[in-house]
Structure formats: C-alpha cells, structure tokens
Amino acid sequence: MSGLLLGHGAAVEDGRQTWTREALESAARGLARRLQGEGTRVLATLMDNSPAWVIADLAAALAEVVHVPLPLFFTPEQLGHALQAAAVDTLLAPGELAARWPQAPAHPCELAGQALVCLRLPGAPLELPAGTAKITFTSGSTGAPKGVCLDGAALQRVAAGLVQAMAPLDIRRHLCALPFAVLLENIAGLMAPLRRGATCVVLPLAELGLTGSSSFDAARFHAAVVAQRPDSLILLPQMLRAWAVYLLQSGQCAPTSLKLVAVGGAAVGTRLLADARELGIPAHEGYGLSEAASVQTLNLPGADCPGSAGRPLPHARLRVAADGEIEVAGSLFAGYLRDPTPVPQWWPSGDLGRIDADGFVHISGRKKHLLITAFGRNISPEWVETALRGEPAIAQAVVFGDGQPALSAVLWPSQPRADDAELQAAVDAANTQLPDYARIQSWVRARAAFGPETGLATANGRPQRPAIWDRHADALACPA
Template sequence: MTEQEIKTRLAQIWGKLPGQALLTDGKTSLTYQAFIKEVELLTACLAQHKVSSVALLADNSLQWVIVDFACQQLGIALLPLPAFFSKQQIRHSVNTAACQLLITDNPALLCGRLLCGSKGDELGVEQNTITVQRSTHSSLYSSVSTPLSFYRITNESAVAQDNPLPEHTSKVTFTSGTTGAPKGVCLSLEQQWQVALSLKNAVTPMLTDKVKRHLCLLPLSTLLENIAGIYAAMLGGATVVVPTLAELGFNGSSSLNFTALLKQIGRHQPSSLITTPEILKGLTMSAGQGWQVPSNLAFVAVGGARVSSSLISQAQQAGIPAFEGYGLSECASVVSVNNGSEHQSGSAGKPLGHVKVSVAEGEVVVSGNIFLGYAGDRSSWGQTRYATGDIGHIDSQGYLHITGRKKNTLISSFGRNINPEWLESELKAFTGIRQALVFGDSQPYCIAGILPQMMAGQAQVSDEQISAMLAKMNSHLPDYARVKDWFYLDECLFADPELNTANGRVRRKQMTAFLQTQIQRMYRQAS
C-alpha cells in the first residue's frame, strides 16, 4: 500500500463512521476528522525542523499515534524507543539511526535516561525553541497535562553518519537482541501497512461486526501492537483504546500489576486484544478465579514468544478466544496467524497472503515482505528472503509449526535434537510456574530450573506439585525429550542484565554458564 492508498482507504472506511471515535485514551476521544487535524498540526510543526530521522520516547498515548502518522506524512524515519531500554541502548539506537530530533512526553525521563549534555559518550540534546503550535480548534495538545517536548540532538556521532538508513525507511524498530547493542530493523511505510491489510483480510471476515474496539495492552513501541493493534484495527473500522502503561499496570519490561490490567479490560470492554503468553496465562488464571471475561471479546492474538498449545486450550475453555500467531520484526511483524475459522492446535496458523514461507534444512525462511535491512549495516540491505533462525515445518494443510530456535537446540548424548523452548513453554503453561529453563546439551536426558509463582515470599506450589506437573508433561513427550529432574531458580537471576536482555529475554548462553555448577551437580547426583 502506498501512502496515497492508505489515506484513501482510511478515508473511505471512516467516512462511513462520522461519529465514531478512531482513538481514545479513556479521557479524550478523537474521531477520524479530529485525528487528521491533530496530525496536520504536528506535521506543520515537524516540517519546520527539516529533519529526516526522529526518535520518540513516550508512553502509550494519543500523542504517540499522532507522531507516528505525522512522520509518515513527511517521509521521516521514526525510531520508537521502548521506555525499558537502558540509557546505553537508547544512545546506541539513536546514534545508529542518526536521529536529529527527539520527541518525548516526559523531559525528566529524557534527562534521566540520556544524561543530557555533551560530555564523554553522552547523547547531547538541547531543547528546541520551536514548540507545538496551538490551533484555534479544540486541540489535543492544549487539553493534556503533558504536551510533547522537542529536542535537537547535537552529538556529532549521532548525525555524522553517511546515510545509515536504507532508502524508503519509514520506521526503525530495535530488537532486544542477545547483547546490549540491539539491531535496528528498517521498514518502509508500504511494508508496515501491507501486514496490517493482510491481517485485516485474514481476521475481519470471520468476525464481521464483532471487532469494534481494540484495547492496546502492549507498549506501542512494540511493532506487533503498532501494526497489528493500531493499523489493522483502523483498517477494520474499530476504535483503538490507548491507556497509559501505568494505567495498565506495567512497571518496566516484565513487572505487571495484574489487578490494574484486569480493571482496564473491564472498563473498556474490548472486542480484541494482543497479548504475550505470560499475559494470556494471567487472564486464564483470573477467569478460573471468577474474573468475568468481556462478553464481546471476539479475538485475542498471542505472540511475542512461543506459546504452549495447552495454554491456548485452557484459555479457550475459560471463554478467552485466544489464537497463536508468529512473526518477526524483520518481516514487519506478523507472518502467520490462526483465526476463528482456520486454526489448528499447536500451530502458528497459516501464512498471511502477502508472504511466502518455506522451510530449508529445518529452518523457516520468509520472502515477499522482508525488511529493508539493518540500520548502519549496508551488508544487510536489499535482501529478498530472510532465514529466521527458527526451526519449524509446514504441514499438509498449510499450517506453520514453530518448534524452537536453531541456535538454542540441545543435542543429547544420544544424538537427539531437542528444542528447549518447546519444553519450557509446556512447563510455563502450568499454574504456579512463573519461569522455566531446560538444560541437557551433551547429556543423556533433560533437567529443568524452575521459578514458581511467589506471593508474600512464599512459593504457590510445593515440591510434590512441581514433580507431579513434570510427570504429567512427560507422559505426552517422546522419551528423549522428557525432563527427569529439576531444581529451583532464584528470582534475582531474571533481574540481572548480564543474564537477560532489556525486555526480559533470557541470554541462554550466559545463563547456562552461570548455572553450570548447579547443572553439573544435578547430573552427578543422578549418576
């Protein structure tokens, strides 16, 4: 979809819904026409800055979406920054994308995270004298308590690079990666909206008149929520609800007040959600404890990590219409998804119509809509196919199955390949298990480290219950993949930046090395 096609399609859809809110945060609501006026207001402001790359460090809000669309209007590359990125990762991202301007709704956060100034390796910024202009109509910016602030980036290392972004870059999304220096995935405007359109075509026909209100649960800096949440919902004529992350109960990348999250879901009564496996698990547990699932909830997409088929089944039995999908930033987010009419347990759904998915030597390969390349890495530009690093297969009915990461595969002492993510997702599906790590490389069988759910310093499951869970899981597994022993993990391990990425993904190699003494002790005791 070109920029003009996007404008035309949205105008056609929302021209038929003149009084319906396109966006709301629960306090301020914007119809399509009011939204366009706000975008035009900010577009005029941004045009005065004469920049080609902008960084956005802001909470979920109506302003976030307006900035996104204003950058699209001007052909400016937008770099959404996750609030949970460390200051080193923020500086790395901004410098790599050669951002010339930084927009924030929280100047105090800016100085705290970027160390305003110009000493050493700090990112120098100065507040620009150009402010958001107030219009004569009822402007969003005159009604909110935290208007946007603009900062000119002055650090020469951030602006001196020679065209660090591929041509036609509209958005730069930095993956968490396995190191402290994430990679910047560059995407065009057409690539992003093509995914949104394919999602709308794949899901909406089966849910005609059912998906009317989408509630954003994930940070908008997450590409999945940005494209599948905002863009696809707009194309489907659904109102997008955007509470702040604090209102949703988020504190950092992996701390969540579930009571606050349930309150927002109850308040806004959404018909669609996008969740991670951990959030879905919490919703399922809450439903089992009496929480009332919204009666109009019609579609819950689950992504971000591998999800157990048993968790999907538990959710559906609890009245939560959960469906697994699969995607990567390098493919502009979603590649495949299950839906209400076409779904298969244990699969990641059928590939969307705009991509071609194949499997080469067990590895999933995607072509048709892959990224433009990585920021600052010309060797990655211009690819036509992307080897995902994920192990999987496509069955006879066309469903894609993902079993794990190629680089994480364990090879037992009997020569059998085992994907630890497969077993870990099955373990984490059990109520009472918060985190699990499976080990067994060059060993005769697998063992697991387990972190139980805690409350007031007490584990919510006993040793006997954990052992019973393992036995239940093993009864459905081939003998070579069974987990035959386990030990407790300490919660502090998952707060250590040396052992985890900024958004909570375990650095498997480092974690295994750190726990090696404990792992070896388990095998010695068994022998």
C-alpha cells in the first residue's frame, strides 16, 4: 500500500464489524481499478466517518487520483464552489446527499457494506501543482473557501513523524472523534495510526455526540469513550471543555485506557489543561496548519510544557522571523488551488510566537489580528480570549477593540441557561489575570454558537472574526 497500511490484523472497527488490513486493501484496490477505468482525475467524497470513507481515501492514493474530502457541514454554495474550483469529475456520497445533483449520471457503489452513489460530474481538466494528492478546503464565512493542494510526500512525512514521536506511547487503539474531512483527523487520526499498525475506531459522528462540527453532546461522547476504551483521541478545545464540565458535574472520570488526548485548532489554556488532567483526561496541546499538512508541534507525556504548543515533531522545522511571525518548513503544501504563486521554502504561518530555550513553541496570536487600542497598546486578542475561555462558564469568546479605548467581547456560555450574572463573574475572574489595558470592559452574549453551520468559525474551531463582528456590531459597546 506504499506505506499507507502496514502490519496485519484489525485496522478499522465501526462498533459492529471489524475490517482487517487485508480486507481494507482488497476493497481499496477494487475501487481504485474502478476509478482508473472511469478516467477519474479528481474524486470528491461527501460522507460521514465510516470504513467506506477510509477505503475511498486509500483507493484515491492507490489510483493516483486527487482526493477532495468535503465536510458535511458545508453549505450548498460552499459545496458547489469546491466542486467547481477543484474540477471534480467524480463524487462519492450516500443516496440522500447525491440527490442534490439530480442531473449527474449516477451509479450504485457499495463499500464496506455501505450503499453509496458514484456521480459523474462535468469537471474540466485542471492543471494542479505537481505532487497534489489531496485538496483540503479551509471553511470560511463565505461561499468561497480556499483550496489547499497537499503534496502526497508531505502527507506521508507528517504521518511518519507522528508515528516516530508517539512510538513510546504504544498507541494501539485510536477513536476518531473529528470528521475525516477535517485535515487534523485525516492525518493524525487515520493515516498515522494505520501506518503504525494501530486500530482506528470509526463511528458515525452522531454516535459520538457531534452534530455538524459545533453541536456537541458531552454525555453521549463520554459514553462512547467508555464503551470503546481507546488509547488516544483528538479533540478541539471546545469539545475538551464540554467534556471536562460534564465529568465535573457528573462526578465521573475519564477511562484509564487513555494515554493521549491531543488538542488543537485553537489555544487551549493552562487552566483547562489542568482541569482536564485532574479528571483523568491526558490532554496535550499541539499546533499545525493546513499549509504544512496539519500537525507541526505537540506536547507529549515526558516532553510537556503546559501553555506551549509543544516541541516540533520530527518532520517539522520552525523558526521565528524578525517580526515575531512563526515560519515553518519540512512538509509544506504544493500551492493554493488556481493560484500559480510558488510556495517559498519557509512558509509564513501568520501566527506570532516564540521558541523557548528548551525548544517549546509558544503561540501568542495571529499577526493580522493584533489590536492597537486608542492608548497605543498592542494586544493579541487570542491572549485575552484564552483567559476568558479558561473560566468554566465561558465556552467561546472573541475580543474586539482595535482603535478603541477599551476591549469588548462576544461570549457564548458553556451552559445555555447561564445568566448574565454568571458570565459577568467569569469576565471579572478572567480580568484579574490580565493587565488593566487588556481587560474586558463590556461584552455581549453571542447570537449563535461559533461553528461552520453558523458561519462564525472554521471546522477546526477558529473564529471567523469579521463574521462575528458583523453579527454583533450593533450590540457591542464600541462603535462600528
């Protein structure tokens, strides 16, 4: 399988059936032959997590077909844009989703016992950057997400780097908790464990309490983790926060089987990490970006600095530019879709940070998000937001205040029934950790959760600041 699958024995479980590596390889080769026979150049998948998704991903690599994983939470406009921009000529989806394209020639396709439909689309030939194996679309607040063309060799370097770094943990069972269309789970939660010879537990996301990518039922998630007893998980910070709150309120602890819960997508905060670990969740923060094929740094047991993003993994090289911007090399993407601009040797991440004497990377915020108050103080909003999210009552927070005398915030509570007094107390507690110029003077309750469905966050949980501002400018104390 060209390094995609190694070893023997169980590879994927879905809670009802187990697929061996040999069975996955046989199914993938069968689909690869079909794709080649139909002249497929670019395959898109629009599917829930399942063994069928795994087979389609492997088949695309075997057939040397570009794979475009599409998130189920994309709007029809975003899906249409992605299909057209990537010149997709084949779409694999369940029948109810394939029905959105009634004019496309359709053929039944069964994978791992799942009934699917293979649609032929009028994708015109498109010249892609050399080496492109996968295109991931960064979700945005508009109908035009950006396509990142990922180099196949770079993807394999990241997977191999993760395997090498995590070898001492002896991870044998990984529960896939994020959508495979999200690059983080695709690489770190599927490619790397399979490469190592571990078993991936692949359940429909609803069975894990995840609807779309922003509605999360922590009780249902905990029940699934208890039942499956994985060694490892990958979570977004808001999922970790909700799980920790549930465990605290229910008086339970995380299963002792867990060796690592990697957390990425946004800053986690030392308080949340400490609270999670007290509850038996071995949470460790990492950092990555799509343009470098996902994970670049990760804290690990025995090499841990809470508050940092961890040390660089074996495949990654990081440095800090003169202006404080983190630059990365080692596993870079091939280029943006329909953009001929060459990728430099060192990619400017857009993140500000530093690397300490022990090699741990500390991210302070986004370069373009830097706020300059009316009093001339430079403030990274992510710094203040991390302090706010460290309070149990606050699930999500976005800070504004560029050119204003004081900072304001948009808050989404951890519990829908939380009243304003609870949120104000949380803001007051966070303010005690901050200097006077970085304290929140006014705030409003968010009108919707920050998620892709609402257009207020990316799939990895990063807030879409312009969209959040537009939705709340009339209610914020500072003028637009």
